[in-house]
Amino acid sequence: MERFAALLDALVYTSSRNTKLALIGEYLRETPDPDRGWALAALTDGLDFKAVKASTIRNLMTERVDPLLWSLSRDFVGDTAETASLLWPDPPGETPPAPTVSETVALLQGMTRATVQHDLPALLDRLDVSGRYALIKLATGAMRIGISARLGKVAFAQSFGVSVDDVEEYWHGIAPPYTELFDWAAHGKAPPDTENMPLFRPFMLAHPLEDGTVDLSDYVAEWKWDGIRVQLVHAGGETRLYSRSGDDITATFPEMAEALTIPAVLDGELLVQGGHQGGKEGGAASFNALQQRLGRKNVSKKMLSELPAFVRLYDALGLEGEDLRALPWERRRERLEAFLPRLPATRFDLSQIVEARDFAHLAQIREGTRADAIEGLMLKRRDSPYVAGRKTGLWYKWKRDPLLIDCVLMYAQRGSGKRSSFYSDYTFGCWDGDPDKGAELLPVGKAYSGFTDAELKWLDKYVRQHTVNRFGPVRETDKSLTFEVAFDSVHASKRHKSGLAMRFPRIHRIRKDKPPHEADRIATLRAMVRD
Amino acid sequence: MEQLGNSAPLPTISYPMSAPFSWIRPEPHGIHIVPSDCWVDPSRAVERALVTHGHADHARGGHGSTMATPETLAIMKLRYNTDQGAQPVHYGETITLPGNVRATYIPAGHVLGSAQILLEHAGERVVITGDYKRRPDPTCAPFEVTPCDIFITEATFGLPLFTHPPIEEEMARLLARLSSHPDSCVLVGAYALGKAQRVIAELRRAGHHQPIYLHGAMEKMCRLYEDFGVELGPLRLVSDHSKEEMRGHIVISPPSALNDRWSRRLPDPITAMASGWMRVRQRARQRNVELPLIISDHADWAELTRTIEEVNPQESWITHGREEALLRWCQLHQRRARALALVGYEDEDD
Ligand SMILES: [Zn+2]
Ligand SMILES: [Zn+2]
Numbered sequence: 001m002e003r004f005a006a007l008l009d010a011l012v013y014t015s016s017r018n019t020k021l022a023l024i025g026e027y028l029r030e031t032p033d034p035d036r037g038w039a040l041a042a043l044t045d046g047l048d049f050k051a052v053k054a055s056t057i058r059n060l061m062t063e064r065v066d067p068l069l070w071s072l073s074r075d076f077v078g079d080t081a082e083t084a085s086l087l088w089p090d091p092p093g094e095t096p097p098a099p100t101v102s103e104t105v106a107l108l109q110g111m112t113r114a115t116v117q118h119d120l121p122a123l124l125d126r127l128d129v130s131g132r133y134a135l136i137k138l139a140t141g142a143m144r145i146g147i148s149a150r151l152g153k154v155a156f157a158q159s160f161g162v163s164v165d166d167v168e169e170y171w172h173g174i175a176p177p178y179t180e181l182f183d184w185a186a187h188g189k190a191p192p193d194t195e196n197m198p199l200f201r202p203f204m205l206a207h208p209l210e211d212g213t214v215d216l217s218d219y220v221a222e223w224k225w226d227g228i229r230v231q232l233v234h235a236g237g238e239t240r241l242y243s244r245s246g247d248d249i250t251a252t253f254p255e256m257a258e259a260l261t262i263p264a265v266l267d268g269e270l271l272v273q274g275g276h277q278g279g280k281e282g283g284a285a286s287f288n289a290l291q292q293r294l295g296r297k298n299v300s301k302k303m304l305s306e307l308p309a310f311v312r313l314y315d316a317l318g319l320e321g322e323d324l325r326a327l328p329w330e331r332r333r334e335r336l337e338a339f340l341p342r343l344p345a346t347r348f349d350l351s352q353i354v355e356a357r358d359f360a361h362l363a364q365i366r367e368g369t370r371a372d373a374i375e376g377l378m379l380k381r382r383d384s385p386y387v388a389g390r391k392t393g394l395w396y397k398w399k400r401d402p403l404l405i406d407c408v409l410m411y412a413q414r415g416s417g418k419r420s421s422f423y424s425d426y427t428f429g430c431w432d433g434d435p436d437k438g439a440e441l442l443p444v445g446k447a448y449s450g451f452t453d454a455e456l457k458w459l460d461k462y463v464r465q466h467t468v469n470r471f472g473p474v475r476e477t478d479k480s481l482t483f484e485v486a487f488d489s490v491h492a493s494k495r496h497k498s499g500l501a502m503r504f505p506r507i508h509r510i511r512k513d514k515p516p517h518e519a520d521r522i523a524t525l526r527a528m529v530r531d
Numbered sequence: 532m533e534q535l536g537n538s539a540p541l542p543t544i545s546y547p548m549s550a551p552f553s554w555i556r557p558e559p560h561g562i563h564i565v566p567s568d569c570w571v572d573p574s575r576a577v578e579r580a581l582v583t584h585g586h587a588d589h590a591r592g593g594h595g596s597t598m599a600t601p602e603t604l605a606i607m608k609l610r611y612n613t614d615q616g617a618q619p620v621h622y623g624e625t626i627t628l629p630g631n632v633r634a635t636y637i638p639a640g641h642v643l644g645s646a647q648i649l650l651e652h653a654g655e656r657v658v659i660t661g662d663y664k665r666r667p668d669p670t671c672a673p674f675e676v677t678p679c680d681i682f683i684t685e686a687t688f689g690l691p692l693f694t695h696p697p698i699e700e701e702m703a704r705l706l707a708r709l710s711s712h713p714d715s716c717v718l719v720g721a722y723a724l725g726k727a728q729r730v731i732a733e734l735r736r737a738g739h740h741q742p743i744y745l746h747g748a749m750e751k752m753c754r755l756y757e758d759f760g761v762e763l764g765p766l767r768l769v770s771d772h773s774k775e776e777m778r779g780h781i782v783i784s785p786p787s788a789l790n791d792r793w794s795r796r797l798p799d800p801i802t803a804m805a806s807g808w809m810r811v812r813q814r815a816r817q818r819n820v821e822l823p824l825i826i827s828d829h830a831d832w833a834e835l836t837r838t839i840e841e842v843n844p845q846e847s848w849i850t851h852g853r854e855e856a857l858l859r860w861c862q863l864h865q866r867r868a869r870a871l872a873l874v875g876y877e878d879e880d881d
Pocket of ligand 1: 584586589641662
């Protein structure tokens with residue numbers, strides 16, 4: 001466990017990607033099985049132990065530390081694991097030897113709700129501050145130390161000199177501690193057999209098209225629909241629906257799982273049927289409609305009939321056992337078009353190609369996307385193979401320009417992760433009438449981004465100096481600061497008192513020059529709704 | 532014994548003076564000694580100021596007169612280029628302020644010249660700590676526990692998670708990193724007043740006698756320390772030397788220069804930072820620190836609470852820092868306490 005704890009510390013204290021890769025690689029080569037497999041799982045997908053939750057840690061701590069002192073500390077540090085590791089009282093007497101990673105995992109797996117109250121403290125007592133931090137991170141399954149699953153896989157691939165695409169491919173078919181993966185990469189044995197499993201394949205992603213243009217003889221344009229990107233896979237008699245991050249969301253959209261019964265790997269946009277995006281022919285409801293179905297474990301009949309889902313297909317990675325990913329986009333598109341009639345029309349359609357004379361014409365079309373409530377355009381190189389991740393020059397997303405509105409800072413809350421201990425989450429509002437005639441501010445949104453590190457420091461100080469009220473971790477400010485907020489769209493919402501909800505709001509500019517009474521009114525924002 | 536003339540105008544007071552301790556009033560801009568119309572560490576210019584130590588948020592410029600230790604006055608002169616109105620008060624010395632208030636300066640162990648101020652009036656005793664620590668520090672006089680009725684304490688590291696490890700451990704980690712990377716230098720970010728000199732003096736104590744390279748902003752303060760008899764060993768300015776010469780050496784800069792263009796002139800620097808905040812990983816990450824050194828010139832949680840117990844006042848007033856937690860501790864230990872809402876103090880030790 002000491003070696004793993006030292007690795008975590010070293011990873012926390014380096015910002016260089018190459019150093020991180022080298023550190024993880026070194027650990028994986030030097031650590032025996034199955035310790036390294038468990039560690040890799042902890043760094044990438046996270047481990048899940050039924051008996052240990054964030055609340056378990058909180059409860060253990062508040063039995064040992066005054067609850068208010070605990071919450072003030074937790075609020076300052078911004079990370080439960082770290083706070084607990086720092087506040088855990090060192091046991092008296094000599095510390096028993098620290099457990100190995102595998103021993104730790106075995107002990108954690110053996111804990112139940114009834115025994116965790118005793119067993120976890122016993123384990124914590126065997127470790128120092130760094131060890132406790134590593135243990136709690138491992139046990140609660142949320143590392144949040146700036147290591148993406150992808151980085152872990154790249155480190156694995158580099159460490160053993162194998163292809164990262166192969167690693168991604170086999171990864172989803174096997175479970176921690178990934179012994180078959182190490183046997184293959186480190187000992188040259190046969191790779192895991194994944195042929196007949198409905199596995200997730202990493203998505204191909206797009207770079208934003210900043211200022212450049214593209215030649216439409218090389219690129220094709222599609223609408224960028226406002227749903228969620230999904231992959232639908234049928235293999236070995238089973239169908240799975242995966243979100244962009246590779247999460248299995250099949251249970252949330254059972255109608256989609258039933259709709260695909262031919263072996264295939266399809267890439268598309270999950271949408272709800274309706275007439276909001278792109279008008280009547282668009283056939284898709286607003287993102288708001290889809291949002292009502294996201295995150296549900298059980299789906300009612302009513303939901304299924306009132307908010308029916310469908311997938312607008314972008315691409316085919318594989319059809320009937322054949323891997324199409326190496327083919328150019330145009331060939332894959334032909335195969336997809338030929339395949340479409342074999343799918344139920346209520347659940348699938350094809351993402352339309354946007355025809356334009358030239359780039360200038362395309363720019364004009366993009367201007368019009370707001371009226372159609374579409375996010376923007378995608379530009380795909382006609383000869384691009386389907387490759388995992390973001391490869392320069394192949395795919396671009398070209399979103400329409402954001403909407404802007406002036407709002408007043410109302411509340412601020414401390415952030416988490418790298419921003420913990422800074423007031424970095426801002427709730428802002430607009431006036432419900434004429435501010436000079438006694439109108440009030442109503443919250444219209446919350447933003448966590450859009451500012452530089454220097455601006456964050458300034459804002460943090462501003463919040464501290466302009467606090468009029470505190471509610472736990474939230475500070476109410478004196479409403480003296482104006483933000484120009486950028487956002488993609490605004491929708492009617494019952495969840496907010498203002499009746500409005502913004503999509504992707506971010507702080508565009510801090511308007512120190514603009515007095516708050518000159519900020520915008522709710523009515524202005526309401527006029528921007530295109531529901 | 533320094534005495535202020537009786538010619539100083541007496542303040543007009545609009546509230547009754549008979550209530551206990553009504554002669555000492557916490558105001559947003561500092562602590563007001565009402566009968567004398569003097570202020571302790573005021574955050575704006577006043578006629579008469581008593582200053583605990585030289586950090587900028589406690590020692591503002593522009594006061595009519597400033598009563599502080601000779602060291603603090605020298606530090607203020609370095610910063611503000613004037614010593615107009617300077618009235619030196621030595622450790623252990625008592626001065627009498629108008630309105631029959633006696634003020635005694637007592638070492639606070641924070642930085643060179645730092646003082647607690649004991650105020651006595653009408654049989655009542657108030658101690659204002661300014662900033663303080665209890666750990667030994669070769670660059671300044673140690674904190675002295677002074678019994679009093681009201682103890683006005685800082686709370687910069689007033690959360691139970693703050694434990695400053697023994698400085699020897701942190702020095703050992705620093706020197707180990709230096710010797711394992713002979714082709715790099717270790718760049719240590721340290722507050723220019725106090726922290727930098729303490730780190731240098733502790734390195735010397737740990738047996739490191741190599742030249743230490745300084746950012747230009749550090750030079751004058753180090754010289755000032757040396758003028759007051761603090762030995763810092765061989766010091767060199769980064770600007771006078773080549774990259775090659777600095778390989779395998781320690782460089783000290785203000786924290787603001789750590790991620791600055793300035794550091795490009797250094798040979799593959801490993802970024803370290805000496806601060807009590809380094810106890811928290813995310814704080815180190817926020818500054819891209821690779822080698823966090825938990826070294827603070829403030830009291831940690833155990834020192835803050837132990838000091839309240841040892842001083843054993845009737846009431847503690849908490850000035851700046853994480854006052855809520857210390858207030859809670861006092862409540863849990865049946866000690867009377869209140870938090871003061873002073874403005875203008877910053878989390879120093881940054
Ligand atoms: Zn200070
Ligand atoms: Zn201070």
